Amino acid sequence: MQRLTQVARKSKILAWQMIGEEAIIIPLDKPLKAREELYVLNETAARVWRLIDGNRSIVDIAKKISSEYDITFKEALIQLRSLLRDLRRMEFIDFQKGEIGKNNIHRGYIKLNYKQKRRRYEQEKEMG
Secondary structure, three states: OOOOOOEEEEOOOEEEEEEOOEEEEEEOOOOHHHOOEEEEEOHHHHHHHHHOOOOOEHHHHHHHHHHHHOOOHHHHHHHHHHHHHHHHHOOOEEEEOOOOOOOOOOOOEEEEEHHHHHHHHHHHHHHO
């Protein structure tokens, strides 16, 4: 269970890119030929992803999401913690202890295998 003062930071063994409102994440822990997966974070999960900067605490992120998406702090916190648990389980993030940088989310990732990724790319290419 994450402490509210913990600070999330992105793993250094992945690449990511924003495409529209979604974030595409590619794990880099395997050789190129063995990589068959990428992950897509939906708009709200991608917003959280962008807020994970190694400075903001869980509370800071929940406050920002609460105000941006017009939901209660409690609801933002519940859903944020669920998303962070998933991201940590996939080793996309880890947590620092302590307070550094005081200053409708749901499990928003879709695992795509290589074939699905290729098919999606081809469809987008045809659409222009």
